[in-house]
């Protein structure tokens with residue numbers, strides 16, 4: 001399968017101007033400049049003219065509760081599964097699935113099945129083994145064995161710290177878990193990342209520092225998320241990133257969370273960049289299909305809303321349009337840095353040999369015109385004016 005994507009204004013994420021991308025099967029085989037001869041006479045070559053539209057790497061979302069996350073208000077409040085229809089138009093082409101608060105009625109086996117459904121639909125879908133609570137639930141009997149033997153499991157998560165819904169892990173428990181994931185990752189050629197759900201208890205990220213202090217584990221073995229959930233946690237997160245850690249912010253939100261002091265994801269990114277935090281330490285995730293519950297001061301459940309996959313692309317737009325972050329600096333926050341943290345070498349950049357995952361923006365405004373995943377167009381904006389693609393010249 002050979003496709004020539006003509007006239008892309010390429011953000012790789014670095015700006016490369018007008019380019020033509022030759023896609024062979026699932027990968028980018030060549031990136032041609034305006035002066036290079038085009039292989040238009042090749043038999044079987046399909047040509048798509050992107051008309052100078054901006055093209056970005058497909059977004060990489062390091063936290064998607066694709067089986068539904070929780071349901072803290074009883075069975076009537078279980079959050080729904082992510083549908084393929086919602087996924088293909090979101091701009092996210094690489095999703096990493098996790099169980100959430102509920103690892104009792106939702107299991108690693110159902111997570112893996114769901115990941116494979118999305119892969120069958122054309123996306124790249126990976127997952128974390130384990131659960132909020134320790135001891136972690138697994139498919140094959142241990143975290144290490146899951147990471148080594150199951151291709152999709154790239155690490156362990158979301159492990160909850162500083163949260164009333166977690167198992168209140170000790171430093172020793174976390175150290176042991178992280179060592180197991182790290183070693184298994186080395187054996188399998190994966191990151192073995194430990195993805196951390198950070199709650200809003202005053203302890204914040206301290207326990208992760210304690211693990212790094214008392215073991216030879218690097219802080220970057222952990223990827224803590226929800227760092228924008230409170231002002232205090234955000235300040236702690238900036239410190240954590242300066243100490244060599246990575247931090248992830250959540251793009252899904254609710255009016256209740258914002259009213260309770262959550263820092264909007266795009267604002268958090270702008271403030272972190274302004275504070276001169278190393279940008280490669282920063283990423284965003286959607287927390288799609290998670291439950292975003294709110295509780296009163298006595299811990300009574302008041303209500304919840306599900307997270308949305310589309311919020312990642314929306315937050316990227318806010319970074320650019322509301323906070324003035326240049327597109328080439330903003331895109332890595334929703335793609336490249338997560339790919340690097342998760343050890344996904346073929347993702348997060350548009351270059352020869354990389355997976356042909358890309359988002360084509362509309363000519364004006366902030367919207368998605370097309371999504372390509374593994375060399376195939378999986379989404380096209382409806383009601384587009386006819387006649388500007390699928391034809392050669």
Ligand code: ZN
Pocket residue numbers: 158197198226
């Ligand atoms: Zn979480």
